[in-house]
Amino acid sequence: MELFPPIPLAQWRDSKETLHRFAQIVGKVRLAHSARRNHWWNVPYHLTGRGITTRPMATADGGGTFCIDFDFVDHRLLVCSSDGRRVSFPLTGQSVATFYRDTLDALTAIGVPIDIPHPHPFDLPDAARPFAEDTEHAAYDPFWVNRYWQVLSQVALLLEEFAARFCGKTSPVHHFWHTFDIAVTRFSGREIAQPATVDPVTREAYSREVVSSGFWFGDDTIARPAFYSYAAPEPAGLAGNPLRPGTASWLERNGSHLAVLDYDDVRGGDDPRATVLDFYESVYEPAARLAGWDVGGEASPGGVTDPVAAQGGA
Structure with a gap:
């Protein structure tokens, strides 16, 4: 598999829309059965x-755990409990309605x-329609879903770096x-007061000052895959800095x-990984400096x- 293979949104938009709703169904199980984190x-x-x-979640009695995994190699959903019970079913050939039913049955x-x-879907155009009634979204192309996971995995390693x-x-x-994206976020620790009118999801997500970096596969606003980065709240003058x-x-x-670097512009370069990492740095460095972060003190090349290890000591 090449680094950053092609994944044009137009080639798998229908599959992406179906998979996004599958992920929201299982994600809502995770939301209901996990301890809330900041x-x-x-x-x-x-x-x-x-x-x-999903990672392990507690059963209702608190004595066991269960986990739900999407397998994008064999294209199955796996539902497993710590007592050894296991159920799986295919992701192919499913509408959102049948996937919802089969997940609850499992x-x-x-x-x-x-x-x-x-x-219901969260923050999607059909948010008023229950999952159980959605027979419209039923596309699932195994090739493109596997490609999505391969790209997701490659970007995840880059974000870890x-x-x-x-x-x-x-x-x-x-x-x-x-939002069906992948991201990593750095925090200054500074508390940010949110207006009372802001929705609770956003209030919690941005209760502290952040610089976030990530990647998405394209959407109705920007119909192409891209790397992105932003600061919230945005310090004055940030967008005047060159990327x-x-x-x-x-x-x-x-x-x-929002700073955006098109995925396809990176793919053809000599060193795509270094290019993306430098892109993220070109947003973080001025954002942190303008916001008064301790840029040098929080660096860990x-x-x-460990200062001894950093100098090559034992």
Whole structure:
């Protein structure tokens, strides 16, 4: 597999829309059965060697655990409990309605019956339609879904490398089922007061000052895969700083700015990984400096903070 293979949105948009809703169904199970973490860190998916996982969740009695995994190699959903029970079913040939039914049946079969709170898509155009009634979204192309997972895995490793350069508070590398992107976020620790009118998801996500870096596969706003980075709140003057490489650009969105580097512009370069890492640095460095972060004190080149090891000592 080449680094950053092609994944044009037009080739798999229908599959992406179906898979996004599959991920939201299972994500809502995770939301209901995990201890709440700051900035919703309990909710997103983590990657595995074959797909993505909810990670273990507690059963209702608290004595056991269960886990739900998407396998994008064999294209199955696996629902497993710590007492050894296991149910799986194919991801292919499913509408959102049948996937929703089969997921609930699988959970019941392993002894974890569940009612998903508000079983509707979150922040999607069909948010008013229950999952159980969605027979419209039923596309699933195994080739492109596997390609999505391969690209997701490659970007995850790159974000892990970027995360290692900062020793302050940093999120895990997360795959969000809300926006279907993957990101890592650095925090200054400074509390940010949110207006009362802001929705509770956003209030928790941005309750502290952040610089976030990630990747998405394209959407209705930007219909192409791209790497991105932004600061929240955005310090004055940030968008006046040049981005690296020169093909990256600042986009104005909802009164702030988003730095964007097109995936296809990176793919043809001599060193795609270095290009993306430098792109992220070209946003983080001025954002942190303008916001008054301790840029030097929170640096950990190569993931090292031990001064002896950093100087090559034993």
